[in-house]
Structure formats: C-alpha cells, structure tokens
Amino acid sequence: MKYVDVKVQKDLLENRLQEGELFTFRCHDGLECFTKCCRNLNLFLYPYDVLQLKNRLNIYSDQFLGSYVDIVLRESNFFPDVLLRMSENAEKTCPFLNDSGCKVYPDRPDTCRTFPLEQGILFQEPSGKATDLYFFKPPDFCLGQYESQEWTTETWSENQGAVFYHEMTAKWSEVKALFHADPWGREGPNGPKGKMAFMAAYNLDKFRDFVFHSTFLKRYKVKADVLKKIKTDDVALMKFGFGWIKLFIWGIKQTYLKKR
Ligand code: SF4
Numbered sequence: 001m002k003y004v005d006v007k008v009q010k011d012l013l014e015n016r017l018q019e020g021e022l023f024t025f026r027c028h029d030g031l032e033c034f035t036k037c038c039r040n041l042n043l044f045l046y047p048y049d050v051l052q053l054k055n056r057l058n059i060y061s062d063q064f065l066g067s068y069v070d071i072v073l074r075e076s077n078f079f080p081d082v083l084l085r086m087s088e089n090a091e092k093t094c095p096f097l098n099d100s101g102c103k104v105y106p107d108r109p110d111t112c113r114t115f116p117l118e119q120g121i122l123f124q125e126p127s128g129k130a131t132d133l134y135f136f137k138p139p140d141f142c143l144g145q146y147e148s149q150e151w152t153t154e155t156w157s158e159n160q161g162a163v164f165y166h167e168m169t170a171k172w173s174e175v176k177a178l179f180h181a182d183p184w185g186r187e188g189p190n191g192p193k194g195k196m197a198f199m200a201a202y203n204l205d206k207f208r209d210f211v212f213h214s215t216f217l218k219r220y221k222v223k224a225d226v227l228k229k230i231k232t233d234d235v236a237l238m239k240f241g242f243g244w245i246k247l248f249i250w251g252i253k254q255t256y257l258k259k260r
C-alpha cells in the first residue's frame with residue numbers, strides 16, 4: 001500500500017488504472033517466470049496479513065513476529081512497518097515458497113493477492129477523504145502481462161479473494177495515516193506507548209490477553225456486545241484494536257470504547 005502524494009508522484013499516476021479499465025494478465029505454472037516474483041522482495045505485511053498467516057501456520061502472533069518479520073521505521077512515518085523476512089539463500093526467496101509454489105497460497109498477503117496491481121491510497125486535502133488507487137506496472141520479467149485474459153481491478157480483486165483484505169488494509173491505512181505526525185515526543189516510537197500500539201495492531205494474541213487479563217477493563221469501558229465478540233472473534237478484536245490506538249494515542253473518540 002502506497003500513500004500517494006499527487007504532487008510528487010506524477011510518473012506513478014501515469015500507470016493508474018481507472019475504474020472499469022481493462023488490463024490483461026494470467027499467471028500459471030507453465031510460464032518461464034513461475035515464482036520468479038517471490039524472491040528478494042520488500043513485502044510489507046499489514047495487520048490482517050499477519051493474522052491470517054499466523055493462523056495458517058498455527059502459531060501465536062508473537063512467534064510469527066519473532067520468526068518471520070523485520071520491523072522497520074521508515075522515514076517520515078512514526079509507526080513501524082512490518083516486512084516479511086526473505087530466506088538467507090542466494091536468491092533471497094520468500095520463506096513460504098516451495099517447489100510447487102506458494103505454500104500459504106489461500107492465506108497469502110494482500111500485496112501478493114493484488115499483484116500485478118499495486119494498491120495506493122490518496123488522501124484528499126483538506127477533507128482527508130481516502131480514495132483507493134490501482135496501478136498496473138508489473139516488472140518486465142513477469143510474462144503473465146502478455147497473456148490475453150482481461151480483468152478490471154474489481155474482477156481481479158474478486159478472483160483473488162482480495163476484497164476483504166483490501167477492506168482491512170484500508171482500515172489499517174486510516175490509522176497508519178495518523179502517524180505521519182509524531183505523537184511520541186521524547187519517548188519515541190519504541191517507548192512504552194509505541195510498543196502497546198504496535199501490539200494492538202500486529203500482536204493480536206497478546207492484545208487479547210492484555211484486554212482480558214490486565215487492568216484494561218478497569219481503565220476502559222467497552223460496550224457489552226463488543227466485549228463479548230472480541231473474546232473469540234479475531235477480526236472484531238483487530239478492528240477494536242485500531243479504534244483503541246486512535247483513542248489511546250490520539251484521543252479520537254470511539255462509540256464502543258471510552259476511558260472510565
Ligand atoms: S506471471 Fe508474473 S506473477 Fe505469475 S509467476 Fe510469473 S512473474 Fe510471478
């Protein structure tokens with residue numbers, strides 16, 4: 001997901017697909033380039049990606065973060081990003097790549113589902129309204145672009161099971177966009193508050209434990225139906241966590257959650 005600044009990214013916008021615009025693509029194991037795209041990547045993982053992958057691997061979110069990712073702080077952003085760590089081999093292959101392809105395919109990350117498209121978000125000033133943008137500029141080695149099957153961004157997203165992923169990524173982008181400003185002061189993003197916010201977004205098992213087994217519920221009043229749901233529903237807990245970050249860090253009111 002890219003945050004697009006129209007003033008500085010005119011060349012990127014030239015590759016933008018308009019709603020309903022067609023592109024051609026077909027990926028299959030008969031192509032010479034098969035799995036070439038799963039190497040040496042800067043593959044950003046969003047909170048919902050981490051949830052799906054750690055459930056796929058049947059491990060705790062803590063274990064997933066410890067074993068599979070690098071956490072990086074990019075310039076001009078005050079919240080860390082999560083990058084899938086590539087394998088330490090000559091080709092730096094994705095850790096989920098095996099001889100027959102992607103071993104986590106049904107739960108592959110949003111970016112992999114969206115490829116060969118790239119998704120971006122344009123925040124319009126001063127309203128802050130967010131618009132999804134899609135770009136089509138696959139790397140030259142990707143032979144799927146020369147196949148004849150036609151898609152629009154909508155039919156491609158549906159075909160790839162990406163619609164809900166996009167929805168969750170967009171929700172996260174709203175939170176992430178707040179962190180273009182520095183809320184941390186001298187404590188910095190790695191201070192106690194930063195660590196708590198990161199946990200709420202990416203370390204869902206730990207966040208559930210925090211909500212139900214710390215003083216959290218003495219400090220926050222949560223609507224009864226929401227509280228019941230987040231006990232077992234991971235997606236509900238993730239959305240709750242996004243809201244909590246907005247309240248905890250930025251003081252943005254939430255309808256289902258308030259300080260006692
Ligand atoms: S067609 Fe493109 S997406 Fe498919 S395997 Fe080849 S490089 Fe990857």
Ligand code: SF4
Binds near residue numbers: 037039101112
């Ligand atoms: S998760 Fe799967 S599709 Fe994505 S880069 Fe890794 S092997 Fe390729």
